Amino acid sequence: MMPVLTTGFALDARLEADSEPIMWLGLCELRLMNDCRWPWVLLVPQRPGAEEIHELTPLDQAMLTFETNMVAQALKRVTGCTKINSGALGNIVRQLHVHVVARSEGDPGWPGPVWGHGVRKPYRREDLHLFSERLRQAL
Known part of the structure; x- marks a missing residue:
């Protein structure tokens, strides 16, 4: 786990178990779903207790939008995907986090959502590090 930079912030245990750290962006920790x-x-914005985007300060909201767009553009370049899905649901994990998913026609579950489709297939360790x-x- 990467060191926590914001006093009082703790990553939700489910997010930590299901994803691997990639890097710090500024406001957010960027993590790869395994x-x-x-x-x-x-x-994952490093703001203790934040569950909704509207709970962030206007500056943090702007930073989250900037970081989300930056990551979406990079993910599209790296993967060559045809569609980027992004969203902050929080129905199961309440801690504020934004999903950014690269999608292409014919991928598992297309055109439906990635949530609840099939069984998770973890990365091989070396592939996880290479993609990160x-x-x-x-x-």
């Missing part, structure tokens, strides 16, 4: 069926990342490094370089 499911190789889709290139799927999370941005490619995304870091694109950012």
Whole structure:
């Protein structure tokens, strides 16, 4: 786990179990979902207690939008996908986090959502590190 930079912030245990850290962006920690069926990342704003985007300060909202767009563009360049899905649902994990998923026609579950489709397929360790490094370089 990467060191926590914001006093009082703790990553939700489910997010920590399901994803791997890639890098710090500024406001957010960028994490890779450990499911190789889709290139799927999370941005987790380092704000204790935040559950909704509207709970962030206007400056943090702007920063979250900037970081989400930056990650979406990099993910599209790295994967060559045809569609980027992004969203902050929080129905199960209440801690504020934004999903950014690279989608292409014919991927598992297309055109439906990635949530609840099939069984998660973890990355091989070396593939996880390789993809993370490619995304870091694109950012």
